[in-house]
Amino acid sequence: MSDNISISFERDGVDWTRAAEIFEKAPLGTREPDTLRRTFENSDLNCFAWDGDALVGIARALSDGLVQSVIYDLCMLPEYQGKGLGTRMMQGMMERLNTANVVLWAVPGKEGFYARFGFRPMLTAMALVEDPARTASQGYIRL
Template sequence: MTHDITIRLDCDGVDWTKAAEIFERAPLGTREPNQLARTFANSDLVCFAWDDETLVGLGRALSDGEKQSVVYDLCILPEYQGQKIGSIMMEVILETLTTPNVVLWAVPGKEPFYARFGFNPMRTAMALFENPDSSAEKGYIDI
């Protein structure tokens, strides 16, 4: 199925309850809509994919604007996955970021997707999670 997808770099018109549903269905976990709205509002870069008036994908990044950026939360509705929407969104995000170094958070198993953009696994990254047991269970960390 071909869709006429529009990519936008602003939060205008986002229904955060529907955005939280995309996280659940993608699946990237549960997000509380108001908190999700705040995380995107506080991000340096936001990226949304729209099929007409329907939100179908979203992602965001934090950046110091000089050396380092981090990409978070790239997720697409399952019925829109496999149609290059995630690739287009990643290209837009990477073209918009102005830093030479970009790190990203990936769902375990999605590493081959990001490798296509030149991302490599890191050996020295570490994380301090609110719930390390749950993060380990999901494959994000070894404990």
């Protein structure tokens, strides 16, 4: 990781094929570049990490701007993980969301990272998902 890492909250210049590669390598699964682009366009907050001109991390959030927000898809290339970039992205997003309540989807095993920001496991969250068996096998839900 170079010293030239910057964080941006604008979609300008994002190569969505590259973003989809980051999503897959992180690993968060697979998304078609156009689907990923559309999910970010329909989100209230976007966050991108750049190493010079190279996109290396992405995240997004939905928010009502007053009470509730939810963070999705915080991910970066594996070689950038564990070096403080996720912390910078989370801090930037939390500052901009500025709501009393923030929920997020965490990759199983990454809960400790989010606990550092004050996040706690939810006891009553429920999910209706496209593929319950696959989602359960990934550790996100119980069947």
